[in-house]
Amino acid sequence: MKKIELSKKDTCSSFTVRVHFISKENMSVVKLEECRQHIRAQLDSVVEFWLKYSHDTEHGGFFTCIGRDGKVYDELKYVWLQGRQVWMYCRLYRSVDRFRRPEILEAAKAGGAFLRKFARVSNSGNQWKCAFCLTRDGKPTKVQRTIFSECFYVMAMDELSRVTGDEEMQLEAEQMMEQLIYWVREDSSGLGRPQLPGDVPTNSMAVPMMLLCLVQQLSEGRLETGRKYAELGSWCVSQIQQHIQRDGTAILENVSLAGAELPGCLGRLQNPGHALEAGWFLLQYAAQNHNKEIQRTAIEKFVQLPYESGWDEEYGGLFYFLDVDGHCPTQLEWSMKLWWPHSEALVAFLMAYSQTKQPKLLERFFKVYEYTFSHFPDSNSGEWFGYLTQEGKVALDFKGGPFKGFFHVPRCLYMCESILDDLLAEKD
Amino acid sequence: MKKIELSKKDTCSSFTVRVHFISKENMSVVKLEECRQHIRAQLDSVVEFWLKYSHDTEHGGFFTCIGRDGKVYDELKYVWLQGRQVWMYCRLYRSVDRFRRPEILEAAKAGGAFLRKFARVSNSGNQWKCAFCLTRDGKPTKVQRTIFSECFYVMAMDELSRVTGDEEMQLEAEQMMEQLIYWVREDSSGLGRPQLPGDVPTNSMAVPMMLLCLVQQLSEGRLETGRKYAELGSWCVSQIQQHIQRDGTAILENVSLAGAELPGCLGRLQNPGHALEAGWFLLQYAAQNHNKEIQRTAIEKFVQLPYESGWDEEYGGLFYFLDVDGHCPTQLEWSMKLWWPHSEALVAFLMAYSQTKQPKLLERFFKVYEYTFSHFPDSNSGEWFGYLTQEGKVALDFKGGPFKGFFHVPRCLYMCESILDDLLAEKD
Numbered sequence: 053m054k055k056i057e058l059s060k061k062d063t064c065s066s067f068t069v070r071v072h073f074i075s076k077e078n079m080s081v082v083k084l085e086e087c088r089q090h091i092r093a094q095l096d097s098v099v100e101f102w103l104k105y106s107h108d109t110e111h112g113g114f115f116t117c118i119g120r121d122g123k124v125y126d127e128l129k130y131v132w133l134q135g136r137q138v139w140m141y142c143r144l145y146r147s148v149d150r151f152r153r154p155e156i157l158e159a160a161k162a163g164g165a166f167l168r169k170f171a172r173v174s175n176s177g178n179q180w181k182c183a184f185c186l187t188r189d190g191k192p193t194k195v196q197r198t199i200f201s202e203c204f205y206v207m208a209m210d211e212l213s214r215v216t217g218d219e220e221m222q223l224e225a226e227q228m229m230e231q232l233i234y235w236v237r238e239d240s241s242g243l244g245r246p247q248l249p250g251d252v253p254t255n256s257m258a259v260p261m262m263l264l265c266l267v268q269q270l271s272e273g274r275l276e277t278g279r280k281y282a283e284l285g286s287w288c289v290s291q292i293q294q295h296i297q298r299d300g301t302a303i304l305e306n307v308s309l310a311g312a313e314l315p316g317c318l319g320r321l322q323n324p325g326h327a328l329e330a331g332w333f334l335l336q337y338a339a340q341n342h343n344k345e346i347q348r349t350a351i352e353k354f355v356q357l358p359y360e361s362g363w364d365e366e367y368g369g370l371f372y373f374l375d376v377d378g379h380c381p382t383q384l385e386w387s388m389k390l391w392w393p394h395s396e397a398l399v400a401f402l403m404a405y406s407q408t409k410q411p412k413l414l415e416r417f418f419k420v421y422e423y424t425f426s427h428f429p430d431s432n433s434g435e436w437f438g439y440l441t442q443e444g445k446v447a448l449d450f451k452g453g454p455f456k457g458f459f460h461v462p463r464c465l466y467m468c469e470s471i472l473d474d475l476l477a478e479k480d
Numbered sequence: 481m482k483k484i485e486l487s488k489k490d491t492c493s494s495f496t497v498r499v500h501f502i503s504k505e506n507m508s509v510v511k512l513e514e515c516r517q518h519i520r521a522q523l524d525s526v527v528e529f530w531l532k533y534s535h536d537t538e539h540g541g542f543f544t545c546i547g548r549d550g551k552v553y554d555e556l557k558y559v560w561l562q563g564r565q566v567w568m569y570c571r572l573y574r575s576v577d578r579f580r581r582p583e584i585l586e587a588a589k590a591g592g593a594f595l596r597k598f599a600r601v602s603n604s605g606n607q608w609k610c611a612f613c614l615t616r617d618g619k620p621t622k623v624q625r626t627i628f629s630e631c632f633y634v635m636a637m638d639e640l641s642r643v644t645g646d647e648e649m650q651l652e653a654e655q656m657m658e659q660l661i662y663w664v665r666e667d668s669s670g671l672g673r674p675q676l677p678g679d680v681p682t683n684s685m686a687v688p689m690m691l692l693c694l695v696q697q698l699s700e701g702r703l704e705t706g707r708k709y710a711e712l713g714s715w716c717v718s719q720i721q722q723h724i725q726r727d728g729t730a731i732l733e734n735v736s737l738a739g740a741e742l743p744g745c746l747g748r749l750q751n752p753g754h755a756l757e758a759g760w761f762l763l764q765y766a767a768q769n770h771n772k773e774i775q776r777t778a779i780e781k782f783v784q785l786p787y788e789s790g791w792d793e794e795y796g797g798l799f800y801f802l803d804v805d806g807h808c809p810t811q812l813e814w815s816m817k818l819w820w821p822h823s824e825a826l827v828a829f830l831m832a833y834s835q836t837k838q839p840k841l842l843e844r845f846f847k848v849y850e851y852t853f854s855h856f857p858d859s860n861s862g863e864w865f866g867y868l869t870q871e872g873k874v875a876l877d878f879k880g881g882p883f884k885g886f887f888h889v890p891r892c893l894y895m896c897e898s899i900l901d902d903l904l905a906e907k908d
Contacts (some may be wrong), residue, residue: 117745117810119808120808126745127743127744128744128781142726185678191678192679193679204491229891246672248620249619250615250620316555317556333717340554377552379547380876380878382554382881384812384876387875441870442875447812450807453810480571
């Protein structure tokens with residue numbers, strides 16, 4: 053009897069399969085089926101965790117600072133995470149039959165109402181800034197001088213409008229989108245950052261990534277909106293591609309507006325998980341636009357390269373930050389293993405494999421899968437730990453925090469399940 | 481032969497002493513003498529490192545992003561660190577005979593000129609904000625909405641004026657000080673933070689600590705200035721004491737303006753190294769003002785308590801952040817061992833011992849000393865590593881970065897050497 057052991061830990065035990073004299077092709081089908089079952093069970097468990105512990109039934113919205121065992125350790129409400137949870141609930145409700153449950157819809161509506169009532173903080177002129185953080189009852193405590201709170205506001209409102217049919221809400225999402233485009237492409241002064249002679253404008257990869265994500269969100273199933281944002285989508289793709297540097301050998305997180313490398317640590321910074329996320333954004337775009345060239349770039353540059361430079365051969369897992377010249381990054385957490393780069397890597401490799409059927413991509417999916425499911429899920433209290441040391445020990449034991457909510461884990465599980473459904477249907 | 485082994489590593493080998501049948505009193509004198517010699521050699525070596533690698537002879541000011549072997553890996557100039565290096569050079573030049581060297585004074589003057597020319601960024605009205613970060617040639621890249629760049633500007637200008645005799649510079653330091661007092665005690669709107677309903681004003685320990693430090697800086701040897709700032713000094717002390725919480729059992733980093741505990745993570749945050757630094761600020765104040773009550777509070781609450789709650793019994797060293805209720809802090813680096821809390825702890829315990837002669841304080845000084853000198857100094861390339869994992873492995877290997885410059889290490893060594901000189905002179 054041949055036994056494929058992919059993990060030593062309980063959390064991955066469903067992935068340990070016994071196989072008798074089967075072909076390589078059949079073996080991968082068995083493994084993929086095991087993956088699907090495990091991912092499906094993980095998604096169910098993660099959804100239950102957040103349904104059980106995160107709802108603020110008094111004020112609406114969600115608690116996201118949730119300890120190891122589900123206890124709320126801080127009542128602050130981070131707007132990124134409020135918007136993301138509304139989006140994720142609605143997406144699951146809309147796309148996955150078993151999640152079309154009233155309590156999920158009701159929680160999403162209450163979260164949406166909380167956001168509409170409190171997130172927008174008047175700024176100046178006709179421009180609305182969203183807060184970064186609110187008190188439990190909705191008073192703003194901090195406003196960031198970036199676009200991201202507003203981006204997650206758009207995602208939440210658009211997805212919620214798709215399940216409720218609320219057209220006013222959808223209009224609101226598009227209005228906020230117009231403002232985002234204005235800030236990014238016309239005039240960023242409304243963000244409130246002082247203009248400083250040494251602070252040269254940069255192309256930070258997060259910005260075109262987020263806008264591309266919103267283009268895909270708003271355009272889904274809407275031809276006219278798709279046409280309206282087609283040029284913007286194309287612009288985002290070219291802005292993302294500007295991050296391919298060093299003669300095509302590296303993805304750098306920040307480049308100049310002209311697409312050149314920037315000096316110093318800022319210019320040399322690499323964020324492998326972020327590049328992998330950009331990779332599957334580009335793969336989605338390539339599929340929607342039947343563009344093989346973008347598909348190839350996405351896989352070679354944004355999926356394979358960041359994995360090759362970002363994987364820790366000593367302890368396994370993806371580094372959080374790296375310096376392309378091998379200097380030590382100045383971010384204290386650079387060598388830590390975070391949950392979300394691994395979530396993004398799973399989606400990226402599985403999507404890349406599903407589009408191309410290259411065996412190497414599936415091998416890497418399995419390798420990331422093995423590390424991820426043997427390290428991050430908490431088999432005792434549910435959900436995933438988010439922050440491990442370089443060596444893979446849990447460094448921060450909470451399940452939710454200022455930057456970890458109901459988003460990367462369920463999005464990854466939902467997308468992987470959906471891709472696996474398609475892959476396995478093909479193989480039937 | 482009895483051998484006292486305090487460390488297994490080379491860096492601390494000078495501390496391994498051989499002792500033949502000596503009394504307890506004599507033994508501590510021998511150990512203190514060993515410490516003094518080691519600290520003196522360390523200070524010499526650290527000064528040489530920065531003299532060799534950090535000077536920008538083209539634009540003035542200092543490079544502070546300096547790699548393991550002395551190589552500059554980023555040319556940005558962080559204003560906190562520029563001000564601190566000017567201050568430290570001048571303090572050493574003024575107070576320690578062997579550092580009264582022309583190249584130290586010249587570098588300090590060039591750093592001071594760079595700061596005067598570039599650090600102040602016009603804000604609004606008659607108020608001057610200092611940048612947080614400048615390009616190599618002095619263009620501002622970032623302005624923080626806090627008081628700290630301005631505080632280090634004052635420290636630099638005042639100390640530099642003391643070695644050059646430049647009265648205009650000293651006046652400038654006092655003018656900036658007046659502005660700081662206005663921001664802290666009258667109206668903080670000049671800092672540029674938006675007023676948000678959920679952002680309640682807090683007493684963050686850093687603010688009264690910094691102002692107390694500046695009061696001591698500006699008042700040294702100046703009776704009239706001392707009288708002018710006496711009330712402010714007393715106010716700072718009472719503001720710092722507000723951080724004694726939980727019936728006197730814990731120092732919390734942030735409290736309300738009324739001195740009450742704040743909700744959530746912000747309110748429960750502990751920063752043991754910061755509390756220890758406040759401890760020796762208070763001990764200096766107590767000595768200057770012959771106040772035994774403040775001395776007792778400083779030792780019991782700001783030196784002993786943070787050590788007891790902050791020391792890692794498993795791996796040794798002081799945690800960076802803790803939550804008073806034992807929740808996991810949300811700062812990713814909470815369990816790391818940083819150089820500066822250990823520097824502050826050395827000063828705090830040695831000063832506390834020198835003022836009281838309580839043996840327990842000396843024991844703890846030796847314990848911190850042992851951990852510090854067996855973990856932080858780099859015996860190969862000089863200077864100290866700044867950032868270790870919880871287990872004590874070097875996590876970031878640079879010698880200088882955006883927050884580590886020529887300050888905590890040399891200040892600690894200079895102060896400990898000076899206290900040891902006095903202690904050993906008493907024992908002669």
